[in-house]
Amino acid sequence: MNTDDQNHTAVRGRGKLLTLDNMNPKVKRVEYAVRGPIVQRAVQIEKELREGVKKPFTEVIKANIGDAHAMGQKPITFLRQVLALCSYPELLKDNQFPEDAKKRAQRILEACGGHSIGAYSASQGIECIRHDVAHFIEKRDGGIPSNPDNIYLSTGASDAIVTILKLLVSGEGRDRTGVMISIPQYPLYSAALAELDAVQISYYLDEDKCWSLDVKELRRALYAARQHCNPRVLCIINPGNPTGQVQSRQCIEDVIRFAKEENLFLMADEVYQDNVYAEGCQFHSFKKVLFEMGPEYSSKVEMASFHSTSKCYMGECGFRGGYMEVINMDPEVKAQLTKLVSVRLCPPVPGQALLDLVVNPPQPDEPSYATFMKERTAVLAALAEKAKLTEQIFNTVPGITCNPVQGAMYTFPRISLPQKAIDKAKEEGQVPDMFYCMKLLEEEGICLVPGSGFGQREGTFHFRMTILPPTEKLKLVLKKIKDFHLRFTKEFS
Amino acid sequence: MNTDDQNHTAVRGRGKLLTLDNMNPKVKRVEYAVRGPIVQRAVQIEKELREGVKKPFTEVIKANIGDAHAMGQKPITFLRQVLALCSYPELLKDNQFPEDAKKRAQRILEACGGHSIGAYSASQGIECIRHDVAHFIEKRDGGIPSNPDNIYLSTGASDAIVTILKLLVSGEGRDRTGVMISIPQYPLYSAALAELDAVQISYYLDEDKCWSLDVKELRRALYAARQHCNPRVLCIINPGNPTGQVQSRQCIEDVIRFAKEENLFLMADEVYQDNVYAEGCQFHSFKKVLFEMGPEYSSKVEMASFHSTSKCYMGECGFRGGYMEVINMDPEVKAQLTKLVSVRLCPPVPGQALLDLVVNPPQPDEPSYATFMKERTAVLAALAEKAKLTEQIFNTVPGITCNPVQGAMYTFPRISLPQKAIDKAKEEGQVPDMFYCMKLLEEEGICLVPGSGFGQREGTFHFRMTILPPTEKLKLVLKKIKDFHLRFTKEFS
Ligand SMILES: Cc1ncc(COP(=O)(O)O)c(C=O)c1O
Ligand SMILES: Cc1ncc(COP(=O)(O)O)c(C=O)c1O
Numbered sequence: 003m004n005t006d007d008q009n010h011t012a013v014r015g016r017g018k019l020l021t022l023d024n025m026n027p028k029v030k031r032v033e034y035a036v037r038g039p040i041v042q043r044a045v046q047i048e049k050e051l052r053e054g055v056k057k058p059f060t061e062v063i064k065a066n067i068g069d070a071h072a073m074g075q076k077p078i079t080f081l082r083q084v085l086a087l088c089s090y091p092e093l094l095k096d097n098q099f100p101e102d103a104k105k106r107a108q109r110i111l112e113a114c115g116g117h118s119i120g121a122y123s124a125s126q127g128i129e130c131i132r133h134d135v136a137h138f139i140e141k142r143d144g145g146i147p148s149n150p151d152n153i154y155l156s157t158g159a160s161d162a163i164v165t166i167l168k169l170l171v172s173g174e175g176r177d178r179t180g181v182m183i184s185i186p187q188y189p190l191y192s193a194a195l196a197e198l199d200a201v202q203i204s205y206y207l208d209e210d211k212c213w214s215l216d217v218k219e220l221r222r223a224l225y226a227a228r229q230h231c232n233p234r235v236l237c238i239i240n241p242g243n244p245t246g247q248v249q250s251r252q253c254i255e256d257v258i259r260f261a262k263e264e265n266l267f268l269m270a271d272e273v274y275q276d277n278v279y280a281e282g283c284q285f286h287s288f289k290k291v292l293f294e295m296g297p298e299y300s301s302k303v304e305m306a307s308f309h310s311t312s313k314c315y316m317g318e319c320g321f322r323g324g325y326m327e328v329i330n331m332d333p334e335v336k337a338q339l340t341k342l343v344s345v346r347l348c349p350p351v352p353g354q355a356l357l358d359l360v361v362n363p364p365q366p367d368e369p370s371y372a373t374f375m376k377e378r379t380a381v382l383a384a385l386a387e388k389a390k391l392t393e394q395i396f397n398t399v400p401g402i403t404c405n406p407v408q409g410a411m412y413t414f415p416r417i418s419l420p421q422k423a424i425d426k427a428k429e430e431g432q433v434p435d436m437f438y439c440m441k442l443l444e445e446e447g448i449c450l451v452p453g454s455g456f457g458q459r460e461g462t463f464h465f466r467m468t469i470l471p472p473t474e475k476l477k478l479v480l481k482k483i484k485d486f487h488l489r490f491t492k493e494f495s
Numbered sequence: 496m497n498t499d500d501q502n503h504t505a506v507r508g509r510g511k512l513l514t515l516d517n518m519n520p521k522v523k524r525v526e527y528a529v530r531g532p533i534v535q536r537a538v539q540i541e542k543e544l545r546e547g548v549k550k551p552f553t554e555v556i557k558a559n560i561g562d563a564h565a566m567g568q569k570p571i572t573f574l575r576q577v578l579a580l581c582s583y584p585e586l587l588k589d590n591q592f593p594e595d596a597k598k599r600a601q602r603i604l605e606a607c608g609g610h611s612i613g614a615y616s617a618s619q620g621i622e623c624i625r626h627d628v629a630h631f632i633e634k635r636d637g638g639i640p641s642n643p644d645n646i647y648l649s650t651g652a653s654d655a656i657v658t659i660l661k662l663l664v665s666g667e668g669r670d671r672t673g674v675m676i677s678i679p680q681y682p683l684y685s686a687a688l689a690e691l692d693a694v695q696i697s698y699y700l701d702e703d704k705c706w707s708l709d710v711k712e713l714r715r716a717l718y719a720a721r722q723h724c725n726p727r728v729l730c731i732i733n734p735g736n737p738t739g740q741v742q743s744r745q746c747i748e749d750v751i752r753f754a755k756e757e758n759l760f761l762m763a764d765e766v767y768q769d770n771v772y773a774e775g776c777q778f779h780s781f782k783k784v785l786f787e788m789g790p791e792y793s794s795k796v797e798m799a800s801f802h803s804t805s806k807c808y809m810g811e812c813g814f815r816g817g818y819m820e821v822i823n824m825d826p827e828v829k830a831q832l833t834k835l836v837s838v839r840l841c842p843p844v845p846g847q848a849l850l851d852l853v854v855n856p857p858q859p860d861e862p863s864y865a866t867f868m869k870e871r872t873a874v875l876a877a878l879a880e881k882a883k884l885t886e887q888i889f890n891t892v893p894g895i896t897c898n899p900v901q902g903a904m905y906t907f908p909r910i911s912l913p914q915k916a917i918d919k920a921k922e923e924g925q926v927p928d929m930f931y932c933m934k935l936l937e938e939e940g941i942c943l944v945p946g947s948g949f950g951q952r953e954g955t956f957h958f959r960m961t962i963l964p965p966t967e968k969l970k971l972v973l974k975k976i977k978d979f980h981l982r983f984t985k986e987f988s
Contacts, residue, residue, distance in 0.1 A: 018825040019727065019760055019797050025828055026665050029835050037618055037837035045617075069615045072608025086583035089845075090575040098589075115565030120811040122562045124538075125530055157650055157815070160839050168690075172519050193838040197661075234512070267512055304512050318613040320844030322650070332511040335518055342522050344530035345686040346653050350843040351813030352582075 031196040034189050035455020036067055040439055044449040059447035063479055065467045066449045068243070068411045070317025070381075073470035078316055078377050080370045081359050084110070088119050088355050102368040110355045119351040125344035127155025127325070128351070131358040135325050138361035143290035148327060154339070155325050155357065157349045159273050159310035162326040164194045166306045169339055170235050170267060171200045180233035182223060182266070184215070186414060186456035186464070188243045201231040206459060209416065212405050213245035217256045224264060236266040241274040241285070241409030244456050244466040246389070248283040248409040254291045262303050270307040273324075276314035279386035280408035289329065305329040311356050313411065315381040323353030323360075385411070388469040388476050395480040401491055402484075411470055414453065417463050417487065423494035435463040438490065446482045524689040527682050528948020529560055533932055537942040552940035556972055558960045559942045561736070561904045563810025563874075566963035571809055571870050573863045574852050577603070581612050581848050595861035603848045612844040618837035620648025620818070621844070624851040628818050631854035635768075636783035641820060647832070648818050648850065650842045652766050652803035655819040657687045659799045662832055663728050663760060664691045673726035675716060675759070677708070679907060679949035679957070681736045694724040699952060702909065705898045706738035710749045717757060729759040734767040734778065734902030737949050737959040739882075741776040741901040747784045755796050763800040766817075769807035772879035773901035782822065798822040804849050806904065808874040816846030816853075878904070881962040881969050888973040894984055895977075904963055907946065910956050910980065916987035928956040934983065939975045 022030070041064075048062050064072070071077065080103060087093050087107035094104055113130040115121030126132065132150040139148040156162035171179045180201040183191045187204075195202045205223040207213045220236070227233045238257060240249045249257075261268045270288035278285050288307055293300040311323030328336065363378075364370040389407035396404035396415045404415035419434050427437035435452035442448055453464030471479055515523070534557075541555050557565070564570065573596060580586050580600035587597055606623040608614030619625065625646040632641040649655035664672045673694040676684045680697075688695045698716040700706040713729070720726045731750060733742045742750075754761045763781035771778050781800055786793040804816030821829065856871075857863040882900035889897035889908050897908035912927050920930035928945035935941055946957030964972055 017795075018823075018828070019758055020663060020828050021825050022827040022831070024665060025662050025831060029662060029831055032835060032838060034834060034838050037840075038834075067615065069608060070613075071611035072614040074609050077611055077613050082583040086579040086586060089582055090579035093579060093586075096591075114813070115562060116567050118564035118570055118813070120563075120570050120809075120813045121565040122560065122805075122812040157843070158840065164839075169518055169522060170513060172517060190838060197835075197838075265512055302510075312615075316613075319615040319840070320607070320611070320613045322841075322843040330511070332514050334515040335511070335513050338515070338518060338522055341527060341531075342525060342690075345525060345527050345683060345690075346657075347530075347651065348813070348815075350650070350815040350846060352845045353843060 028197050028199050032193045033196070033455075034193050035451050036189060038451075038455060040436070040443060040449060040451065041066055043440065044443060047443070047447065057447065058445060062443075062447045062449055063471060063475065064449045065471060065479060066451045068313060068468050068470065069319050070313075070411075070470055071319070073468070074472050075317050075381060075470070076377075077318065078374065080364055080374045081316060081318065081356060083370075084359055085352060085355060088352070091117075100369040102364055102370050106359060106362075110358055114351065119355060121351070123348040123351055123354060125346075125348050126340060127153065127349060128354050128358075131155060131354050134358050134362045135327075139287075139289065139327060143287055143293070146290055146293040148289075152328050152331070153325055154328070154343060155323075155349045155354050157324070157346075157353065158312060158319075158322040159271065159308040159324040159326075160190055161322075161349070162306075162308050162324055163190060163269065163271065165339070165343060166269060166326065166328075167194050167198055167200065167235070168342065169335065171198045173232055176230060176232070178231045179235065180227045180231035181235040181237060182220065182227075182233060183237045184239060184242070186244050186453065186458055188239055188271070189455060191237055192457075201227065203227040203231070203233055204457065207242070207245055207247070209405065209459075209462075212408070213242060213247035213414070215249060215253055215257065217260050220257070220260055233264075234267055235269060236261050237269040237271065238288070239271040240288075241277055243274065243410050244412045244414045244451075246405070246407040246410045246412050246414065248278050248280065248285065251286045251291060254286055254288060255295060258288065258292055258295060258299060258303060262299060268303060268305040270305060272307055273310040273313045274410040275309065276382065277385065277411060278409040279389040280406055283408045285409070289327065292329070302330065304331060306331075311353060311360055314360075315378045316356075316360055317381075318356055321353040321356045322350050323357040324349075325357060384473065385469065388473060389413075391473070391476065392467070392469050392480065395477075395484065399484045399487055401487055407469060411468050412466050413469060414456070414464050414466050417465065419463050420491060420494040423490065426494065435465060438463070439465055441490065442483065442486050446486050448479055448482055521690050521692050525686045526689070526948075527686050528944050529682060531944075531948060533929070533936060533942060533944065534559055536933065537936060540936065540940065550940065551938060555936075555940045555942055556964060556968065557942045558964060558972060559944045561806060561961055561963065562812050563806075563904075563963055564812070566961070567965050568810050568874060568963070569870075570811065571867065573857055573867045574809060574811065574849060576863075577852055578845060578848060581845070584610075593862040595857055595863050599852060599855075603851055607844065612848060614844070616841040616844055616847060618839075618841050619833060620646065620842060621847050621851075624648060624847050625818075627851050627855045628820075632780075632782065632820060636780055636786070639783055639786040641782075645821050645824070646818055647821070647836060648816075648842045648847050650817070650839075650846065651805060651812075651815040652764065652801045652817040652819075653683055654815075654842070655799075655801050655817055656683060656762065656764065658832070658836060659762060659819065659821075660687050660691055660693065660728070661835065662828065664693045666725055669723060669725070671724045672728065673720045673724035674728040674730060675713065675720075675726060676730045677732060677735070679737050679946065679951055681732055681764070682948060684730055685950075694720065696720040696724070696726055697950065700735070700738055700740070702898065702952075702955075705901070706735060706740035706907070708742060708746055708750065710753050713750070713753055726757075727760055728762060729754050730762040730764065731781070732764040733781075734770055736767065736903050737905045737907045737944075739898065739900040739903045739905050739907065741771050741773065741778065744779045744784060747779055747781060748788060751781065751785055751788060751792060751796060755792060761796060761798040763798065765800055766803040766806045767903040768802065769875065770878065770904060771902040772882040773899055776901045778902070782820065785822070795823065797824060799824075804846060804853055807853075808871045809849075809853055810874075811849055814846040814849045815843050816850040817842075818850060877966065878962065881966060882906075884966070884969065885960070885962050885973065888970075888977065892977045892980055894980055900962060904961050905959050906962060907949070907957050907959050910958065912956050913984060913987040916983065919987065928958060931956070931983065932958055935976065935979050939979050941972055941975055
């Protein structure tokens with residue numbers, strides 16, 4: 003570009019050097035509904051309420067994001083005791099802390115540079131914590147070995163997921179890497195693919211079968227995509243966000259077989275592995291199923307699986323802890339991965355410490371065990387109750403159909419919208435479910451995410467709601483949505 | 496790529512799907528010397544020592560990275576007290592904590608979702624902390640206004656720097672974005688540019704003038720680059736890493752004038768802003784100088800400046816706290832920036848809390864003030880002493896020439912290497928300063944980073960050493976390097 007062109011561009015952007023016209027076009031294509039316009043409006047409304055503006059409600063209830071503590075869930079005592087001890091080791095002299103909390107803190111501090119969580123750690127994560135993660139995985143998976151060298155600690159699962167996608171993306175035109183993601187999906191995936199300029203290959207979950215995954219649909223999507231890109235990766239979220247389904251062992255086997263046959267790198271997002279509520283449902287890790295399928299699979303299928311401190315019973319989102327395990331990765335590629343993560347120096351050390359406690363919780367013979375188990379069980383039991391409640395109440399509303407919330411922290415009910423509402427939304431230049439959710443927010447102060455932010459079959463409409471509000475508040479939310487939905491349907495009929 | 500090609504590729508990678516041949520080529524081009532092969536060897540040697548392998552030394556001293564706590568610097572009491580209180584608010588009932596620490600913790604907790612640092616924050620960072628950052632900047636810059644909406648909290652400065660580069664990069668072929676970075680540079684910059692496929696435009700700092708920056712050299716580099724790319728960004732590190740220079744006010748003015756004339760977006764990396772030691776040197780923020788140059792500049796030049804909790808007197812690297820301030824950014828671009836950072840949800844909240852304390856430290860009328868000031872002053876005074884010591888001792892060694900360490904935490908002395916050593920290195924397929932540093936590591940247990948990892952003028956050789964080891968240990972290190980250098984020179988003469 004010569005200087006004349008540059009000046010021309012600058013004029014278009016009202017005198018600015020960096021404008022919407024000349025910024026990174028890949029960043030422009032990124033979309034992220036979970037924190038999109040509806041959330042921005044919710045924050046604005048909260049401000050207006052604080053400033054005394056009259057509304058038909060007194061508080062905004064944000065059921066748009068899986069953020070347990072923000073919804074009032076209390077931190078697990080043991081985790082926070084150890085973190086306090088790590089932050090201010092003077093407290094190790096204090097009698098108010100249980101011995102096992104002190105022991106854990108001491109062990110973590112000894113593994114830190116200068117015995118301080120303020121030192122950078124190794125880029126892959128603190129070595130003894132990577133060992134603890136490997137033990138945790140082995141125990142979870144019934145003894146299938148896990149190698150600490152294959153564990154990478156991360157800044158939340160988000161960071162690890164984007165890092166692996168980064169490694170996998172290459173090519174131009176028809177050679178561009180294609181990545182298969184479910185629809186509906188967690189929008190981190192589509193956002194990362196836009197930023198990395200990879201091709202998104204959408205496969206649809208089957209709403210009529212409780213959002214289950216069918217290999218036939220994977221095959222359809224893959225074969226269609228092969229016409230225009232180079233599909234190399236298959237991403238699975240189990241338990242599912244936003245759809246709340248828990249995959250059966252059979253389904254996971256089928257997926258693994260498919261990945262092997264079709265030469266796909268598997269990414270298993272298992273951040274909700276402890277969040278399973280429905281009877282008859284159980285979490286099966288992709289790693290475990292892979293190894294149980296025999297050496298033909300376990301020595302061959304390349305995979306990364308992801309976990310986080312943000313979900314499950316702890317809900318410690320703010321600490322940005324997480325890890326991934328890579329399996330069957332070419333050692334040369336692994337060396338590149340290690341180099342890549344070293345550029346950002348290291349994941350946050352308090353998050354690493356927290357992760358260590360999650361993978362290595364109090365044991366039955368330790369003083370913190372009873373309280374820890376009580377708190378953990380209470381959180382998971384409340385979630386299970388709320389999962390059921392949500393399904394039940396939504397299914398009493400004409401025009402709302404809701405699958406069971408088998409796991410995770412969300413419900414993704416289908417809503418039927420009258421044609422007049424759809425037309426009105428179009429008139430206002432909004433997608434219909436955004437129109438619906440915005441109206442719900444303005445009238446009832448409830449913040450949900452429209453289904454269009456996650457993807458849905460053409461002509462269907464949904465919203466995502468978390469089941470995290472405390473039971474009484476959740477009941478209120480459900481009632482308000484019910485009333486709103488009936489009112490909305492009437493208004494536009 | 497058809498299936499045959501894929502199989503072919505897979506065979507090349509010994510049966511793997513993802514191989515060095517077919518992975519993201521941009522990631523492959525990334526280099527990061529600060530945590531490169533020499534550090535990996537150092538870790539190995541540490542392991543060997545633990546296993547009882549005999550060496551000519553008993554410990555490895557890692558002077559390769561600016562990690563104060565790892566080198567024994569103690570955390571600042573006030574910071575850690577507040578962090579412990581935020582982690583485990585039960586401690587607010589405890590009499591052992593000073594009132595101001597409790598007040599700070601309470602204020603931070605009130606700004607968190609559900610009053611927990613375990614909740615996700617707003618993606619741009621917690622609002623009241625962004626306000627505190629803005630106040631801090633205003634105070635630092637003599638009252639020049641700072642808008643909290645222009646503050647973005649980040650996962651260390653690394654994250655913010657890469658994010659801004661990401662926004663700025665676009666174009667193909669001759670339109671590819673060019674980014675000017677100093678040589679020697681902090682290798683985060685070259686690594687990010689490789690990953691983003693932007694063009695690195697190198698401008699050289701003047702070693703003979705204490706690593707100062709000359710606008711003539713900027714102009715030379717820019718004009719040459721315009722032949723083959725679209726230069727849009729100028730990055731400055733002040734105080735400098737790895738070179739330790741502190742820029743004069745005049746120099747900063749010249750750079751700003753140059754950026755305006757040449758339509759460059761300015762990135763000012765000011766993470767070492769409190770690390771200024773040399774007499775007559777003073778830190779001037781780019782923001783302040785920009786605004787003092789008058790509205791013609793302050794309303795026009797687009798800029799981002801970066802700060803971190805990792806350096807200065809606190810050295811809290813593990814918390815990954817940081818912020819950037821964007822100035823004169825097009826509102827539409829800012830909206831894109833906000834969207835982009837929301838994909839990763841939020842920076843670590845403990846790091847945000849820590850940053851809040853750094854920008855809002857104890858005040859003279861508060862109980863923690865005296866201790867805080869004592870600790871802060873002691874750290875900075877020790878660094879100043881070590882900066883001087885390092886320069887003095889190195890300059891007594893024939894074959895080592897060392898500029899004054901005016902600021903930051905590093906020295907980047909020039910070493911003359913005998914031709915025979917250069918030939919020997921070539922024989923072993925190593926760059927000469929890597930050969931030198933590896934030998935130093937094997938013989939003396941001292942881990943430095945070769946100058947080639949940062950860039951240097953062709954035919955010159957350097958290494959980077961931090962001045963962070965405790966004074967007595969630093970003296971030992973300097974003596975060992977001296978002895979080694981003399982021995983090395985003799986061996987290859
Ligand atoms: C399926 C899924 N994966 C990954 C993440 C990222 O979580 P974090 O980065 O907080 O670990 C989330 C967060 O909601 C999620 O729902
Ligand atoms: C000049 C410079 N910028 C940025 C950083 C990144 O620091 P952090 O990401 O820990 O804030 C460093 C770290 O050494 C640095 O030296």
